[in-house]
Amino acid sequence: MNKANVKAFHLHLVSDSTGETVGLVARACLAQFENIETTEHLWNMIRSEDQAKGVITAIKENPGFVLYTIVNEDIRNILEEGCRRLQIPCIAILDPIIAELGAHLGAEMVLLGVSRTSKTPTSIYLANRGIKTANIPIVPGVALPEELFTAKAPLIVGLTKDPKRLVEIRRQRLRLLDQDEETDYVDLEKVSNEINEARRLFTKHNWTVINVSRKSIEETAATIIQLYNRRKEQNV
Numbered sequence: 001m002n003k004a005n006v007k008a009f010h011l012h013l014v015s016d017s018t019g020e021t022v023g024l025v026a027r028a029c030l031a032q033f034e035n036i037e038t039t040e041h042l043w044n045m046i047r048s049e050d051q052a053k054g055v056i057t058a059i060k061e062n063p064g065f066v067l068y069t070i071v072n073e074d075i076r077n078i079l080e081e082g083c084r085r086l087q088i089p090c091i092a093i094l095d096p097i098i099a100e101l102g103a104h105l106g107a108e109m110v111l112l113g114v115s116r117t118s119k120t121p122t123s124i125y126l127a128n129r130g131i132k133t134a135n136i137p138i139v140p141g142v143a144l145p146e147e148l149f150t151a152k153a154p155l156i157v158g159l160t161k162d163p164k165r166l167v168e169i170r171r172q173r174l175r176l177l178d179q180d181e182e183t184d185y186v187d188l189e190k191v192s193n194e195i196n197e198a199r200r201l202f203t204k205h206n207w208t209v210i211n212v213s214r215k216s217i218e219e220t221a222a223t224i225i226q227l228y229n230r231r232k233e234q235n236v
Contacts, residue, residue, distance in 0.1 A: 011030075016047050019069075051075075140190075155228055
């Protein structure tokens with residue numbers, strides 16, 4: 001490749017979780033272009049306004065394209081407003097997809113749970129069985145969508161896991177991504193609080209709870225399918 005024809009730029013990937021999703025999407029998009037060279041900056045576990053302001057400071061030092069997956073509206077606003085001031089493109093990569101899917105598909109099933117409780121693989125398994133499934137992460141300090149509490153059609157199931165096992169899985173994920181393990185994301189006390197808060201939420205709204213600590217994806221999905229079929233029979 002002729003270096004003279006290469007376009008180099010900084011790419012900032014911002015996430016309120018591990019950053020795996022935004023990274024995969026970014027690389028899939030970049031694969032469509034030739035003669036580019038990116039310096040990738042991953043800003044993960046961005047869950048406070050101060051952290052978001054720190055990201056803006058870092059972006060200012062190395063201006064470039066910004067892609068993000070963040071749920072909290074206040075943090076999103078800080079990131080987008082900061083990028084506007086810097087005149088830097090800032091894109092929420094999942095927003096258009098979620099909006100279109102919500103408008104055209106709807107969901108028969110909603111899975112809720114804190115990070116790494118097998119929501120995504122279980123959703124995929126259920127989708128392959130023909131059940132329209134959405135999964136919503138429970139993130140500390142982040143409000144859940146209002147539609148979740150007013151929806152009448154979908155079966156809502158909460159997934160939970162033993163705190164120690166969950167910490168172990170999260171640490172494995174951070175190591176795989178070569179990320180810092182000194183974070184609340186893997187702090188046993190904080191993780192226990194996350195799970196307890198989620199359980200209180202499930203109980204408050206009378207949502208079914210499944211402990212996936214010792215269940216395979218197939219076993220969890222089988223339990224959910226039984227619940228789903230039972231509900232369909234009751235509504236006939």
